[in-house]
């Protein structure tokens with residue numbers, strides 16, 4: 001029996017769907033998770049009644065821990081390639097969506113989790129000091145690909161991205177608000193109602209005008225990946241299967257386990 005990684009609830013009266021990521025313990029983005037997510041986005045995109053999506057998590061304290069590290073460690077080049085195509089597909093569907101996308105970030109959101117959030121149109125984060133968000137790839141000894149970097153530049157600008165990416169910074173909610181990585185903070189109990197009310201403001205704009213504007217802003221980066229999609233896969237596989245990178249991933253996973261113990 002297939003496992004479900006996300007719950008999708010569509011409200012036909014508002015035209016808004018809520019996608020709840022539900023893959024304990026940390027909503028890590030496995031090949032299967034990413035595949036299911038992309039299919040769900042495609043279904044909603046095809047549904048003419050669906051105009052907006054709120055992305056959130058049903059796992060306590062975690063929005064998403066990012067890419068599933070076990071999908072990149074000790075795997076064959078073929079598996080790594082299939083995994084990376086699924087990561088690309090998730091981003092293409094989310095960043096390229098014509099729907100209004102709002103991230104209700106109710107927990108920590110490192111790396112690929114941050115990518116999902118910054119691929120949305122608007123971000124509201126729970127104001128809890130222990131939560132953090134950012135692209136921390138360099139801390140794992142890996143490099144955020146150009147389309148992660150460009151998504152961040154489009155969100156917070158060039159200088160802040162350069163600083164953030166080189167140091168692999170993770171921001172607490174007030175810091176994330178200050179740098180522009182999130183648009184608004186909210187208490188946990190009001191997060192979803194605030195997301196719905198922000199959605200109503202966006203729904204008031206005629207779809208065609210908003211969609212063309214969104215596409216105008218995002219198309220150049222999307223086209224850049226589409227033009228070199230297979231080369232990007234090969235680049236990832238070559239990089240991630242290097243002994244030195246595998247060693248870094250191994251050490252990082254050991255560090256995560258030790259932190260726990």
Ligand SMILES: CCCCC/C=C\C/C=C\CCC/C=C/C(=O)SCCNC(=O)CCNC(=O)[C@H](O)C(C)(C)COP(=O)(O)OP(=O)(O)OC[C@H]1O[C@@H](n2cnc3c(N)ncnc32)[C@H](O)[C@@H]1OP(=O)(O)O
Nearest residue numbers: 028065066067068069070110111112142143236239256260
């Ligand atoms: C030279 C040119 C190169 C060009 C570039 C080419 C290609 C690009 C190459 C690579 C790009 C890759 C981009 C990568 C993106 C990513 O997303 S990598 C993943 C990064 N994620 C993280 O760093 C998060 C790590 N996790 C945490 O910090 C914490 O787990 C937490 C999310 C804050 C939650 O903390 P807590 O509640 O305390 O939970 P635990 O730490 O105890 O974790 C519970 C179990 O979950 C396991 N786990 C955590 N995160 C992941 C993960 N991302 N993947 C897989 N598994 C994860 C953790 O180990 C625990 O497992 P056990 O219960 O111990 O078995």
